[in-house]
Every structure is written in C-alpha cells, then in structure tokens.
Amino acid sequence: xxxxxTHLERLExxxxxxxxxxxxxxxxxxxxxxxxxxxxxxxxLAMKAFYPAKPPFPFLHVDTTWKFREMIEFRDAQARELGxxxxxxxxxxxxxxxxxxxxxGSNTHTHIMxxxxxxxxxxKYGFDAAFGGARxxxxxxxxxxxxxxFRNAQHGWDPKNQRPEMWKIYNTRVAxxxxxxxxxxxxxxxxxxxxxxxxxxIPIVPLYFAAPRPVVERDGMLIMVDDGRMELxxxxxxxxxxxxxxxxxxxxxxxxxxSDAATLPEIVSEMLIARTSxxxxxxxDKDEAGSMEKKKREGYF
Amino acid sequence: MNQINFPVAATGxxxxxxxxxxxxxxxxxxxxxxxxxxxxxSTLIGxxxxxxxxxxxxxxxxxxxxxxxxxxxxxxxxxxLLVDGLEAEREQGITIDVAYRFFATPKRKFIVADTPGHExxxxxxxxxxxxxxxxxxxxxxxxxxxTQTRRHSFIASLLGIRHIVLAVNKIDLVDYSQEVFDRxxxxxxxxxRDLGFATIQPIPISARYGDNVSLKSSKLDWYDGxxxxxxxETVSLDETDAARPFRFPVQYVNRPNQNFRGFAGTVAxxxxxxxxPVVVAKSGKASRVKRIVTQDGDLAEAFEGxxxxxxxxxxxEVSRGNMLVAPDSRPDVADQFAAHLVWFGEEAMIPGRPYxxxxxxxxxxxxxxxxxxxxxxxxxxxxxAKTLALNEVGVCNLSTGEPIAFDPxxxxxxxxxxxxxxxxxxxxxxxxxxxFALRRASNVHWQALDVDRDARAALKSQRxxxxxxxxxxxxxxxxxxxxxxxxxHALGKHTYILDGDNVRHGLNRDLxxxxxxxxxxxxxxxxxxxxxxxxxxxVLVSFISPFQAERQLVRELLPANEFIEIFVxxxxxECIERDPKGLYAKALKGxxxxxxxxxxxxxxxxxxxxxxxxxxxxTEELVAEIExxxxxxxxxxxxxxxxxxx
Numbered sequence: 001x002x003x004x005x006t007h008l009e010r011l012e013x014x015x016x017x018x019x020x021x022x023x024x025x026x027x028x029x030x031x032x033x034x035x036x037x038x039x040x041x042x043x044x045l046a047m048k049a050f051y052p053a054k055p056p057f058p059f060l061h062v063d064t065t066w067k068f069r070e071m072i073e074f075r076d077a078q079a080r081e082l083g084x085x086x087x088x089x090x091x092x093x094x095x096x097x098x099x100x101x102x103x104x105g106s107n108t109h110t111h112i113m114x115x116x117x118x119x120x121x122x123x124k125y126g127f128d129a130a131f132g133g134a135r136x137x138x139x140x141x142x143x144x145x146x147x148x149x150f151r152n153a154q155h156g157w158d159p160k161n162q163r164p165e166m167w168k169i170y171n172t173r174v175a176x177x178x179x180x181x182x183x184x185x186x187x188x189x190x191x192x193x194x195x196x197x198x199x200x201x202i203p204i205v206p207l208y209f210a211a212p213r214p215v216v217e218r219d220g221m222l223i224m225v226d227d228g229r230m231e232l233x234x235x236x237x238x239x240x241x242x243x244x245x246x247x248x249x250x251x252x253x254x255x256x257x258x259s260d261a262a263t264l265p266e267i268v269s270e271m272l273i274a275r276t277s278x279x280x281x282x283x284x285d286k287d288e289a290g291s292m293e294k295k296k297r298e299g300y301f
Numbered sequence: 302m303n304q305i306n307f308p309v310a311a312t313g314x315x316x317x318x319x320x321x322x323x324x325x326x327x328x329x330x331x332x333x334x335x336x337x338x339x340x341x342x343s344t345l346i347g348x349x350x351x352x353x354x355x356x357x358x359x360x361x362x363x364x365x366x367x368x369x370x371x372x373x374x375x376x377x378x379x380x381x382l383l384v385d386g387l388e389a390e391r392e393q394g395i396t397i398d399v400a401y402r403f404f405a406t407p408k409r410k411f412i413v414a415d416t417p418g419h420e421x422x423x424x425x426x427x428x429x430x431x432x433x434x435x436x437x438x439x440x441x442x443x444x445x446x447x448t449q450t451r452r453h454s455f456i457a458s459l460l461g462i463r464h465i466v467l468a469v470n471k472i473d474l475v476d477y478s479q480e481v482f483d484r485x486x487x488x489x490x491x492x493x494r495d496l497g498f499a500t501i502q503p504i505p506i507s508a509r510y511g512d513n514v515s516l517k518s519s520k521l522d523w524y525d526g527x528x529x530x531x532x533x534e535t536v537s538l539d540e541t542d543a544a545r546p547f548r549f550p551v552q553y554v555n556r557p558n559q560n561f562r563g564f565a566g567t568v569a570x571x572x573x574x575x576x577x578p579v580v581v582a583k584s585g586k587a588s589r590v591k592r593i594v595t596q597d598g599d600l601a602e603a604f605e606g607x608x609x610x611x612x613x614x615x616x617x618e619v620s621r622g623n624m625l626v627a628p629d630s631r632p633d634v635a636d637q638f639a640a641h642l643v644w645f646g647e648e649a650m651i652p653g654r655p656y657x658x659x660x661x662x663x664x665x666x667x668x669x670x671x672x673x674x675x676x677x678x679x680x681x682x683x684x685x686a687k688t689l690a691l692n693e694v695g696v697c698n699l700s701t702g703e704p705i706a707f708d709p710x711x712x713x714x715x716x717x718x719x720x721x722x723x724x725x726x727x728x729x730x731x732x733x734x735x736x737f738a739l740r741r742a743s744n745v746h747w748q749a750l751d752v753d754r755d756a757r758a759a760l761k762s763q764r765x766x767x768x769x770x771x772x773x774x775x776x777x778x779x780x781x782x783x784x785x786x787x788x789x790h791a792l793g794k795h796t797y798i799l800d801g802d803n804v805r806h807g808l809n810r811d812l813x814x815x816x817x818x819x820x821x822x823x824x825x826x827x828x829x830x831x832x833x834x835x836x837x838x839x840v841l842v843s844f845i846s847p848f849q850a851e852r853q854l855v856r857e858l859l860p861a862n863e864f865i866e867i868f869v870x871x872x873x874x875e876c877i878e879r880d881p882k883g884l885y886a887k888a889l890k891g892x893x894x895x896x897x898x899x900x901x902x903x904x905x906x907x908x909x910x911x912x913x914x915x916x917x918x919x920t921e922e923l924v925a926e927i928e929x930x931x932x933x934x935x936x937x938x939x940x941x942x943x944x945x946x947x
Contacts, residue, residue, distance in 0.1 A: 004328075005604075005606050005607065006325040006326060007324065007325050007327065007329065007410060008325060009606075009607075010329065010606060012608070013567060013606055013607055013608040014608075016567075016608035017552070017566075017567045017608050020552045020553040020565050020566070020608075021552060021553075021662075023553055024552055024553040024621050024662075047596060048595070048596040048597075049565070049608070050555060050565075051594065051595065051596035051610070052555075052557055052561060052563075052594070052596075053555055053556075053557035054557075136400075136401045136402075136403070137402075137403055140400075143400040143401055143402060144398045144399070144400050159398065160398070162398060162425075163728065163729045164424045164425065164427060164428045164645050164720075164729050164732065165428050165729075166427065166428055166431040166718065166720055166729075166732045167431045167432060167661070167714060167715065167718045168567075168661055168715065169659055169660065169661055169718065169719065169720050171659065171720060171722055171727070171729045173657070173722060173727040174727060175727060186401070187401065187403070187412065189403050191324075195321050195324070195325075198321070265317040265318060266317075268317050268321065269316070269317045272317075272320070
C-alpha cells in the first residue's frame, strides 16, 4: 500500500508535526495571532494538530491599537466560535506616550507598539516558545531562518550563529529567559497559503476581498480611512475605490491594491499574474535596506 | 508566483481551479547547491529563479539597486545578492547560512537549499543536506576540484544523498573548453567512486550568463547531455518505498478526557490500517490499531509522511520517544550502537563526556564510549584520533542512559538519525547517523543480586553517600576530607576516601592531564564511588574535577540525594601562595601543561549542596559546617529506619 501526498498535504503534515513537537517539549508555549491570512491558516492547522483536543496553548494578539477595525471584530468572533484562549496585549506605555504612526512614522510606531509590545507580553507571561506565521518566501532574511529559531533572553536573533537544524529533529532546549520562535509555515509560499485557504474553506478577514472602500492616495500608496484618527494633508481627498489588501497590519501603514477580486479563485488568479511581491504593500520593509533583518534581531517576528 | 505556467489570458475561476489542481500533483524535488566558496552557488540559484520568472518587479528593482551597491559584476545584475539575505553576507560577498528557496516548472516543484562554501560553516551545509534528495556540486572550471568539493561531496554521501549533479561553472572563463570539462569530470568521478552515489550527471554551465542552466547553450555544442533544469525535472526521484516496515515515532500523547487516548505523530515509513497489528518498540507489548483519527474524519489507512493520531485497541503504555512498529519487522532497541558523527561544536567532542542525544522524538543522556577513527576528508582515510574538532567526521560507539529504538540510517533517514546537544549551553554540537546496534548491549544483562544496597546499608546502620569535594589544586580538599573522615570514623561510620593523586597511581595510571583524559579520570572514579556507595559506604572523593559536565555525570550515576557536591572555594591567589606540592610554581613557569587554574579552566559549581568558603577559617570550622549539613540530611546523628524517606 502506498500513497503520494499532494504538495499541500505535505506542507500540512509538516506544520502539524511542528505544532505537536512544541506542545510536547515546551513548558509554556504561545501562538502569536496577528489575525492575518497566515494566522488564520496557523490557527486552522493548530486545531487539526490536537484534534479532538483543543490546542494546549493560548493565542496572543499584540494589538497596536491601529489595526483595522474589521480585524478586531474578526479576531473576537473566531475566539468565540473556536473556543481558544485569546490574550490581547497592548503596550500601555506607548499608548500613554501617544505613539501614532502618522506622526512618529512607521519605524518608531512598529518598534514601540509591536516589537516592544511583543517583548513585554513574552516577559510578562514567561513564554518559552512562540509560534509565528513567517514564511521563507516573504523576504531574504526570513529565507535564512530556521523553523525553530533561538532567541536569547533579550529576544534577539543572532543570524550568524543559528543552531544546525538537521532532518526533522528540533533542538527545543532553552535556558531560563531564553525562548524559541517557531515557524510552522516556513516552507509555504503565498500561493500555497491561498490554495490551502480555498481547499479548507478557512475563514479570513473580509478586507482580503475587493469591495468599495474609502481610500486616500499618499506616498504612492492607497491608505484606507478606517477611523477618525487619520488627518488629511493638503491636496488629499477621500475617494471610494474598489480595493483589497494582500497583507494586513496597521491601517495607516498598509497599502491597498485596486482590484475586483471578490472571491478566492479571483484572488488566486490575480496573484498569478501579479508583478509585485506581497510585502510591497508594507511600509515597514522599505525604510532601509536589510530592515527586516534588523527588526528581527531586535525581537520583531 | 509561478506565473510562467499560468495562461495569463484565461483567468476564469475554472481555469484557476484546474491550474491549482495541477500544481498539487507535481512531485517535489529537494536539492542543495554546494561546493567551494566563489564557485557560484548563490549566483546559480539566483539565475534559476530569474529564468523561471519567479522574480517580481519590486524584487528585480531592489536587486538592480543592490547590484550597484554590493555587486561584483560591474553594472550587471549580481544574482547572488538575491539569495544572500543577511547584511553580513552582502557586505562580505559570501554565504554564511543556508537559505531555502522555492520554485516550480510545469513538471516539478523544487525546494532548494543554498549552502555556504566556507569550511567554518560546514554545519550549515550539513543542515541543508539532511533533507535533500540531490546535490548540485559546483566547481569553478578554472580551479578544478578543491578541498571543499571533496568535503561537501563526502558529507552529501554521509547524509544519504543519492544523486549528484557536477556543475562545472564559469565555463565561459575557460573559453567553453571541452578539455577542461573532461579533466574535471574525470577527477571527480575518480574520487567519488567510493561515495555510493546512484547517479552523477556532469554539466558544463555558466550561471552568470545562463549557459546550460534553463536552456542548452550553442557555445557548448560538444556537450550532448541535458541542460541543468531539464535534468532536475527528469532525474528519477527515490520514490517512498511502501515496502519499508511501518514506523511511527510517538510525538505526543493526546488525552483530552478519560475516554480518549491517542498517540500523535508522523508516519516515518511504511503504512498502517485500522485493524493492523502493531507492537510498542521498547516494551514489545502488542496491540491493534483501533482508529486513525484526524479532524477531517477517521482514516482507514495512513502512509509515510502523514501526521495522524492512532488509537489502540488495548491500554498499553506508550509515551513520547517510543515507537509503534510492524510486529514482523521491528527496529533495534539498544543502549549501545555504532554511528558516524559530524561534529559542529566549537569545543571538541570528548569521549566519556555526557551529552544529550535527541532522535526525532526521543531524548536520552549519552556518552561516546569509543572514537574508533576520524575520517580524513581529503583522502577518506581512517585515522586514529582522541577527539573530534569542529567540522570533523568520525566513527564512534555510543552508550545511552536508556535504550532507544532505531533503524540503521542507510535504511531509514528518519529513525536512524540523531543530534547531540551540549548539556550546559544547549547548543546542537553534533549530528549522527546510526550504523548498527552493538550486540553486547542486548546480550549482557545487569545481574540482579539478592543482597541489595538497602540490605548492605542497613547492616552498617548508615545511609550511604558520596561526598564529592571539588576545587582548585591546593584549595584544601584533601585536608578537609581527611579530618571529616576521622570524625565520621569516630562516630562509627564506615567510610572510604578516594583521593585524586592516589587513584592516579593505580586505577588511573594510564591517564594524563588533557581534557579527554580528565573526563575519563572522573568517569572511572565516579563508577568506583558508585560501587562503594552501593556497598553501603560513605565515600569521600577529593578530586579537582574541573568540569561541570563530568560532575553532573557522576551525580546522575547515583540515586537522588546520595551525591553531595562540596565546593571547596579558595581564591586562586591563596592556592598559589600555599602551593603545598610546588605545582603552581612549575605550572606558572610553563613546566607543567594543562594545569587547572593556570592554563586549563576550572568551571565553578553553580548548585553545589555545600559551598565551603575557606578564606580565614580553620579546617575544624569547615568540617563542622559539613557535619551540620550531614546531620540535617540524616546521614549522621540518630539513625533510624524512618530517616530513609528524607
């Protein structure tokens, strides 16, 4: 008897294996849940890995307070429906300082509300392993990262001194204060993610589908006006356009693309003829060359 | 991505679904590029991504920008910058760590690992090779076969890679010469003959200009083989062999409630069906598969590569690290075996030192009992060695604290592999491929004796213990131990002192003072102390024992609470001043080598039961402190049978 697994079946099995490995070997793991499509896929895989039990770890959302409102609604609905333990962390210091991506720029905002916020939450709960949805096809420094990626007690990544990762044997040992970031989707591409969402009918935030939305053109990007905190500059005006998002983050930093793709097959079809990579819609990767690697060393995912 | 294969004009939903279905069925080939530094590995991968149109406009723009800044090809695009993702890599123009890239053609999907060429990053090359089916060995046509070409080919062979592409690169720089190509191919096949590859396909290429990469080049019309991409699309994959016996390493026991107990894991080889008989590898207990559970519904059968949860008919004991296996073809279960070992640690591997051994799901303590030989990477000759340094390969015997279940690596990469982990730093320091179980392990059983340790200790009316004095030479270990023994003797306790110097005159007279000999010295003394404690004695061991790992090893030899570590803490300045045997004076003059505290390290105990700070205190005071501790632990004072439970 024999059977060849399809490409998605192989990726699914690998991810499930990774989830179980973490649950079996760490004292206090957590899944970082960012509410995006990759998080939706991770959540789905985590539910599969431990069926008929629920995932034996909590889900943490580091809320920068500038996420799209639809993301927050979706997040809470998912937690209710699937019955997983959701913890939300906000960097209250950052809130008190009034950190605002429009005023302080993407770098400062991301560093304080996301990177520092994440570090605070990890320290507060003492998590020794954290699942992230990063994929190797996203960015050059991520292509270099291990599936089980060691972080020192300051949450830093040392790209030049990574543990060898042989076969499917993962070194899960850490000393007190140290931790491992775990990336079950390392070997998935953006296309795999979409195909899997379609195959498994995984719910995702509606912002991924095209709809008429109020947007402003700024610095060559289409920024959606999601609430009253966005102030218009001279010459800018709010227009209703058919747009959707390829990735989701903080609304002031996430560019929409003009599109009519309102169904999953249409999204996939649009993606197949796309001429730009998905991270292009993100301001934070563009600030400087090698910026993702720098953020990762500081503890960003 | 993958836009090349997709009919751009047809974007209807049906076409998309058909396309996706097609994508799913493509076989996957995992390969790596290796070879010496500057042979063009990263450039080749960049070229493959470019030629298969997997680059987006913004990536291409960033590449052009990068090429001007860091590139080595003047104004032309430097494809290496596509894959060298770390800042340090781009600045130095080298590859440090393995990068994984994905691409596809109409026939196959590919995962390619771009691995570093520098010797110091060999472990990263091995990481890439451990999951690959094929290796592209690049050779610079101007340089020919180099040390790294041999090293990487050898490691590829060691890790079970069966297919090689010998890519003779930069052929443009030798005027597309067939003579150069033929000479390199002859050199390579001569030395690779013994490496056991199933296929070796030599191809002349220029990664920079794209000759023979995705298309055959007219400049190389003398070459009648395939272009690289065509070969990658057609080379026969080692199909998963369904005839291999069923192996299911248990990762996780899933017990959400009293009514469900499932064993979660990934099928490592073979297949299983509901009703199949299975046995638990380590205990030999038999049962049958009752259910194969997934969230998408129960399965009737499952095969290699599937992540499933198995429910058995019977309540048998199975935990993580064990395996469910086919009853008629079982794995080895042993605590001693021979293996090939690749060393990754900055510190050399030392026989006798305890490490952690990790298989896919099991973890046990392990020591290398015998380094049979080291393998010379150039000549593949076996040479005698006492240790393995960073990036060296050797053949060893290993002994684990408990038996593990395994298959020889040649038959199963999943169940025949392991890594070694340093117990102090948690670094991954080695990777091993098991060759065979050592028969003596399964045939020499521990002789159970009727008069046991409790009976012997009870006759002496005492609790056995090992008091382990560690500290620098001249710190006062022997003086304190000596006085303590006198006191214990006066109390009617049966004692014995094992003194470092004395033992070296007899049992350990064959050992010197190198790190590996020190480890063996401690191991033997630990075993002797264990036997004496077993005989019911209170054993006082006075040994410098400078390494944390070995003290831990002895601690684990003994039952909990029987090992009492006493750190005799005297500042080195004071030891040098005392210098009772005149040894520091000689060591400082360089007349004695490897002297602890001078040119060999002393690792201070972090969790000693007794931390004896000696400065300004008399021997009597120090002994009194130890006695107080022993009193509190019930080792001296009013002995009664009840105190056993402490």
